[in-house]
Amino acid sequence: MKIFKKDVMVLIVLLLYAAVSVLDIFNDGNGILQLMLALLSSFVVFYMPLLSFKPKKLVNAVLLMANIALLVITYINFRVLLVNILFLSYLIWNLITEKLIQYKFLLPFTLLVSYVSVYGASFLEFSIPLFIIVFYPIYVLGFITNRHNMVKTKKVWGFTIFNILFSGLALIAIMYKALGKSVLRSLLFLNIENLGTVTAIYLPFLAVFLAWFAASFNLLLYLPLQKFQKSKKSFEFTVYISTVYRFIMFFVVVVLSVFICEFSIRQSFLTTLHDILEPNLIFNIIFLSGIYLSLISLIGKGISNVIIALVTVFLTLANYIKFTYFEEPFYPWDIYLIKNLFGISKEYLNATFVITALVAFVAIVLLIIHFRSNVLKYLKPKISLALIPFGAVLFLFSMNVLDHSSLSTQIGIQKSWYIGRSEILANGMLAQNYYYLYDLDKYLNPKPKGYNQDKILAVDKKYEMPADQATSTTKTKLHEKPNVVVIMSESYWDLSKLSGIKFNKDITENVHKYQKGQLAPPAIGGGTANTEFEALTGMSMYFMSPGIITYNAYLRTETPSIASVFKDNGYNTTAIHPNSGWFYNRDKVYPYFGFDKFIDVTGFNMETEAKGPHISDNALVNKILSELNSSDKPSFIFAVSMENHDPFDNKYKDYEFDVTVESDQLDATQKEIIRGYAQGIYDADQALGRLIDELSKSDKPTLLYFFGDHAPRLGTLDEYYKVYDKLAVENKSETEQKLGELRYYTTPFVTWSNYTELRSFSKIISPSHISYEILKDAGVKYPNYFNILAQLENNYPIMHQKGMDLINPDDELVQDYQLIQYDILFGNQYLKDIWNK
Structure with a gap:
């Protein structure tokens, strides 16, 4: 009976072998056909050890070389024959398995090899037949079940069914996610070449779960045919339980760890x-x-x-x-x-949380002490x-x-x-x-050499303003504190500096009328928050590493700024930015800076106050005027516009353009970008003019500051540099200060007041100098450390990561500035304590 069963199984294997070979001829890469061939191949592979074909060494070597030659020929034509791979696999597996079967960890180890090999091979520059590796675990299990009598035990059935369910569910889940990603087309693992990353990360799981499921399912089919008895050739299959358990637990630990971590940030189980x-x-x-x-x-x-x-x-x-x-x-x-x-x-x-945590900690410690011998053994x-x-x-x-x-x-x-x-x-x-x-x-900002409380106290004393200068420095003595309005205009750059372009109107009329200087913001094309960080705090991005956004990276606690200084001087402090409050963490950072109020995009009506995809500069001016008129106390308002944010092409397609652009040096795409950007510049300029007109009518003393946060992206990074290089005209100040690449960064700086004349700046300066200028013009009391900016303006008007050669890092002035910044951002905030006393 046993011989009959074996002969029947050998016949079935040979027939399936032939069927698989025929099907492969018509294989067009269809995913479903690939899956069918993979399952049929797994059945053939599982029963391969039943075949009595055992060629002698010489014959085996000849057959092996012939099949390798056939494989090479088919690879040249990018069409690997499955029948070739099956026979080649049998020759190799039959040769090595007899020597490896003595190792009890062989089966789970072959799954590990499959998992890692498929992942690694997915990124190779050449194709490789992984069938021999992926289907080997199936052959190993077939070898065990076909060459040995199983010890009669229920554990074999239970273990097999468990493996089918576990691997089957995992395979279904992976295949469900892999559908539509061309992963199923690679299920035979014949030509693994030039795969996308999506396929590359799904294939290892498909490989290991397919092999695991196929091996387990074929074992279940075979068990009814297996004669259970004890003999010299019997094999206790349950010894594999511990090793397969380790394999399962490996993935359980990994998946559970990732799941828990992801749950902590998604905070939703589903x-x-x-x-x-x-x-x-x-x-x-x-x-x-x-x-x-x-x-x-x-x-x-x-x-x-x-x-x-x-x-x-x-x-x-x-x-x-x-x-x-x-x-x-x-x-x-x-x-x-x-x-x-x-x-x-x-x-x-709260007390409950603290007590629970302490009890849990003590319990863990006691358990470790009680089971210390087992713990030490486990941790060996x-x-x-x-x-x-x-x-x-x-x-x-x-x-x-x-x-x-x-x-x-x-x-x-x-x-x-x-x-x-x-x-x-x-x-x-x-x-x-x-x-x-x-x-x-x-x-990570290392502590500057010499940083301690005594050093900071000495620095604060060094930059203390003499008593006779500690009063208001404005030219006109005031009976009331002035309102202060600061507008940082999104992507505002002086487009009129470009040569070879003609506009139908003066798009920078008001900016040029009231311009008092130029800034060199720390960013270009983006990174708005870093410019406002400098302007609000008086600190510099020069001491930061490239790519840092300070609002995201560092600001998590109360940090001195001109907003907090104005607040200490009895001002209402308001920040306005018609964008999502969470962007750049502004909804967290502004309160740290001392703003009483933050109006984000939710404070505007997108239906009536937008122009293009963003709130208009005109609406922003309305909001500023409304805030100024809503309080009897003096106001400090810091507003960041949004209308002129890129991209600029097709931005105002639903609006009538006020600005037309003519240029024979720009292509159609560049001209469209310039036209969209020019319209935004014109709108910002007109809004500024209207604000000044309205403030001129007020009897409240007011200071107004306006500047661009950075130059715009006029296309991709490479393209907008090309536009600047092609059309930009050298600026006298840029040449005198030897700015080099920094010439791309400069933006206009506008100041205006309805009661006093404000100074002009002959040199291009960093936005950090704005803070000192605003505090000095307003005549408010401020921390001594802001006075260092006056000396820095004379010696180092621009401190910029793109202009490192303009700075002497060994200069005591620069080192004092670094100490001040470190103390406020990363140190013990001794300067803040001095100011609060």
């Missing part, structure tokens, strides 16, 4: 469950798999589990707290907040040389994806100059934290 198999989070799972496997190979599983658990718990708690109370992720450089942790926690912690370091290359492959190829935007953007992951909620949700916590750590040196 949302996290929905997102966990999206390409970006699947990549995070692979990335963590590489880290986890590398740790296991170097220090053993026990310590690795503890490390993964601690990191998961830390990131989860840190991000949950930050998202709950600050609506932003935890950043590695948040160590600067440690000094404020206890002060902040008082607002959110153990190196595994065999696993090192697999961990390295997973980790290095994942880093390769993260470091190359052409790969990472395919799965929705990319490094952004803007960091915040949307970036960590898009990239996943692990990928985003990799970017954080990669750029960590940019965010």
Whole structure:
């Protein structure tokens, strides 16, 4: 009976072998046909060990070389024959399995090899037949079941059914997410070449779950045919339970860790469950798999589990707290907040939470002490040389994806100059934290040499204004404090500086009429927040690393600014920006700066006050006037416009243009961009003129400051430099100050007052100097450290990352400035304490 069964099975295998070969001839890459061929092939592979064909060494070598030659020929034509791969696989597997079967970890190890190999091969520049690797676990299990009698036990059935259910559900989930992503076309793993990143990250899971499911299902089909008895050739299959359990637990640890971390930032179980198999989070799972496997190979599983658990718990708690109370992720450089942790926690912690945390901590410590022998055994370091290359492959190829935007953007992951909620949700916590750590040196500001309280006190004393100059420095003595209005105009640049362009009207009429100088903002084409950071605080981006957005990276506590100074002088302080308040963290930062009120886009009506996609500059002026007239107290208003934000082409397609552009040096696309930008400049200029007219009618003394936050993007980064180079006219001040590349950065600076004459600036200056000028003009009392800006204006009017050669870092003045900035942003804020006394 047993011989009959074997002969029948051999016949079935041979028939299926033939059927698979015929089907493969008509295989056009259809995903469903690929899946059918894969399942049929798995059946053939499982029963291959039944075949009695065992060629001698010489014959085996000849057949092997002949099949390899056939494989090479088919590869040249990009058409690998499945029958060739099946026979080649049999020759290789039949040769090596007899020697490897003695190792009990062989089956789970082949799954690991499959998982890692498919991932690594996906990024190779050449194709490789992975069928031999992916389907080998099926052959190994078939070898075991066909060559040995199984020990009669219920565990075999239970274990097999469990594996079918576990691997089957995982396979269905991955295939469901993989549909429509051309992944199924690669299920035979014959030609793995030039795959997109999406396919590359799904294929390893498809490979391992397909092999796992096929091996388990074929075993279940075979069990009724297997004679259960004990004999010399019997094999206790349940010894595989522990090793397969380890394999399962590996992925459970990784997936659970990623899931918990993502839940902490999404704060919704269903949302996290929905997102966990999206390409970006699947990549995070692979990335963590590489880290986890590398740790296991170097220090053993026990310590690795503890490390993964601690990191998961830390990131989860840190991000949950930050998202709950600050609506932003935890950043590695948040160590600067440690000094404020206890002060902040008082607002959110209660006695129940503290007691529960302490009880839990004590319980854990007691358990560790009680089971210390088991704990020490569990944590015993153990190196595994065999696993090192697999961990390295997973980790290095994942880093390769993260470091190359052409790969990472395919799965929705990319490094952004803007960091915040949307970036960590898009990239996943692990990928985003990799970017954080990669750029960590940019965010960590080392303590300047000599920083201490005595040094800061000495610096404060050094820049104290003499008593006879401590009164108002404005030319006209006032009986009441003046209103102060500061407008930072989005992308405002003097377009009239371009040669070879004609406009039908003067688009910068009012700016030129009241212009008193030029600024060199720290950004170009974007990074608005850094310009306003300099203007509001008097500090400089010169001391920061490139790419830093201070609002996102550092400002998490009360920080002195001219807003807080005006507030201390009895002013109402208002910030206005008709954009989403969360952008650049303004809704958090402005209160830290001392603004009593922040009006974001929700304070405007998009139906009636917008022009193009944004709130108009005209509406912004209306809001400023309304705020000035709503209080009897003096007002400090800082307004950031939005209308002229890029992109500029097709921006005003539903509006009538006031401005026409003529140029024989620009192509049609460039001309359209210039026309859209010119209309925005004209609108900003007209709004400024109307504001000045209205303020002129008021009997309230008023100071007005207007400047652009940065030059615009006139196309892509490369293109707008080309436009500037082609059409820009050299400016006298730019030439005299040897600005070089900084000539692209300059924007107009306008000042106006209805009661006094304000000074003009002969040199181009950094926006940080605006703060000192505003405080001095307003005649308010302010901290001594602002006075350093007067000396800096004489010696270093521009401090800019693009003009490092213009600064002597060893100058005591520069070093004092750095000490002041460090104390306020990262130090103990001694200067703030001095001012508050």
